[in-house]
Amino acid sequence: MDDGSRDERRPVVSGSSRVIGKVIKGGDGATELPLQEKPALPPPPRRPGVLNAEEYEAKTVAKQIIADAQARAEEIKAEALRFKEEVFAKAREEAKADVQARAAEEIARAKLQAGQVLADSEKDLLELALKIAAKILGRDLEREPDLVMEIVANCTEAARSAKAMIIKVHPEDGKILREKKPRFMELVGRQLDISVRDDAEVERGGCIIQTEYGTIDGLIRTQFDMLRNVLTPTEVKKEVK
Incomplete structure (x- = not known):
């Protein structure tokens, strides 16, 4: 896929998915910041999938x-x-x-x-x-533990212009992603350098993705916080404010 025509400072969001993520944009397009200093990108997009x-x-x-x-x-x-x-x-x-x-x-x-x-x-x-x-x-x-491959692949959609990614997942999920990397790359749908790293603090089914442009928060608790915000009635939101 040709990423040259895309704006590398903005993630592409397409489709629908039950996976939701909080994304922090990192820096401007001219200067690349260290991964750990970059803000999160927008949440991962939704696309049709098993969890939908x-x-x-x-x-x-x-x-x-x-x-x-x-x-x-x-x-x-x-x-x-x-x-x-x-x-x-x-x-x-x-x-x-x-x-x-x-x-x-x-x-x-x-x-x-x-x-x-x-x-x-x-x-x-x-x-x-x-x-x-x-x-x-x-x-x-x-x-179906293999569903984690689809969940993480959906999260990568938020940074389609990225050339490399570091994906942090629960050790059990990391084992699946490494053992079935060819299938995982098919779900990602493009060629890029992906490094899977285990992180026991990441719950099963969630992920944190670092790219040259920023960080994608695909943690399960983040996804449900966003779902809660969508479903909270307007009257209740006013009371909270």
């Missing part, structure tokens, strides 16, 4: 759970409205001002409760959905 269906399942579960929580909140609001009408009817019949005051207080309390239930449910159920996604990924890696 599992990630879609996790997102679908999360959205469905949140939708159910929202529906429940609407039911609570409807119940509060019915309660309001009943209390006001009683107040009109008895013509007692204190009944109206109590009704207003109960209505306010019910509305507050409904809003709190919705907010708490969305945050809690989102975390549950992410845990489900993590378990799905973990089961896939245990059942």
